[in-house]
Amino acid sequence: MILLDIKNLTIELETAEGLIRAVDRVNLTIREGEIRGLVGESGSGKSLIAKAIVGVLNKRWHITADRFSWAGQDLLRLSYEEQRKIIGRDIAMIYQEPSRSMDPTAPILEQLIESIPDSELESSWWGRPFERRKKAIALLHKVGIRDHQAIFNSYPYQLPEGVCQKIMIAMAIAKKPKLLIADEPTTALESTTQAQLFRLLASFNQLKGMSILLISHELETVARNTQTLSVLYCGQLVEAGETATILKQPLHPYTDALIKSVPEFQPDLASKQPLYALPGSIPTLQHLPIGCRLGPRCPNARKECVKTPVLDRLQNHYFSCHFPLQGKK
Structure with a gap:
């Protein structure tokens, strides 16, 4: 079953000079029980x-899509209240900067308790506290x-960033979501804790059928x-x-470069x-190249690359390049 189905997602930022297209017609599909990776350089639009x-971008960001559905429901056609109800019930996110994503005025116990939904409780009302x-x-023991x-x-401000990261993960898994979005979940963690975290996520995926981005x-x-993997540039x-x-067998020059850069x-x-x-380096939002945005850095660039390539398909392998490395078979 397809949980999340996004086609031609475009995210534009409203500035004094006009709209800047930060995300350009991206497709993303996540099935039930799937662990999908979303990889790319910093500034490629992954967090956006x-x-x-999860619907937390402010009004300066304009979101459009040909299709943006969750379990068959088009979220963009629902009211804000209906969107929040579905997202709050089924989707959780581990943010990249946990200490800034938590309430600085509330102690950790209070924030953890609030993250546990009533549906997970079995006691009568007087035994619930x-x-x-x-x-x-x-939950804290689960995350180490x-x-x-x-x-x-x-x-939160009294704790190290790594501890805040663990607490944020505990809050995210408290309601046992159908989809868990982990945005750089191990940034502030030591290597042993990183391995523990990935084992934890794998167990939720295998035992609970939780999908993970x-x-x-x-x-x-x-x-x-x-x-499965999606590569952004x-x-x-x-x-x-x-x-x-x-x-x-990467088909896009950027994916090939990423693989070659890893020992x-x-x-x-x-x-x-x-x-x-x-x-070269990744361009800024104010100076985006026309057509294929990798063009100025691509070793295989030709004059056709000034046109934006369409998403092509080779069996279940999708790529967006005028001149794929292996060619079409």
Whole structure:
């Protein structure tokens, strides 16, 4: 069953000079029980797409799409109240900067308790405060926080960023959502805790059937923990498909460059040999190239690249390039 189905998502920013198209006609599909990766450089629009899904972008951002459906319901056609009801029930998000996403005026215990929905409680109303506290302790233990007493009465600004990240994850999984969006969930965590987190997410996926959208700029992290992958560059979708297929045979020059830049995927690379890197840097929103946005940096660019390529398909492998690396079969 398809949970999230987005076609030609466009996100534009309202400025004094006019609208700037930060995300350009991106397609994204997530099925029930699927772990999909969304990867790209910083500034490629990954977090914007995530925030558009959960509906937290402010009014300066204009969102349009040919299709934006959740479990068959078109969210863009619903009222704001109906959208919030569906999203609040079925979708949770782990934000990139957890300490800024939490209430600075409320202690951690209060925020954790509020994140536990009534549907998860079994006690009568007079026993619910105790049950909520018990569940809050269990949530902290699940994400690797053992000394819950030292955390409960603290405020977000009093805690390290890594601890706030764990608390944010605990709050996200409290309502057992159908879709969990993890935006750079391991940024402030040490390596052992990162491994623990991914094992936790994998267990929710396998045991509860939870779908996960894993967002990161680290290709190796996404590749190890996802079944399918979407690659963004500067707000455009350049490639999508099964993770193993894309890593084995990338069709877009940008995806190929990402793979070549990761030592883990280059076993034959000699010691001290420099990694592959595309020339130049990602453009700013105010100076976006016309057509294919990779054009100025692409080693295979030709005059046809001034036109925006359409999303093409090779079996279940999607790519957006006038001159794919392997060619069409």
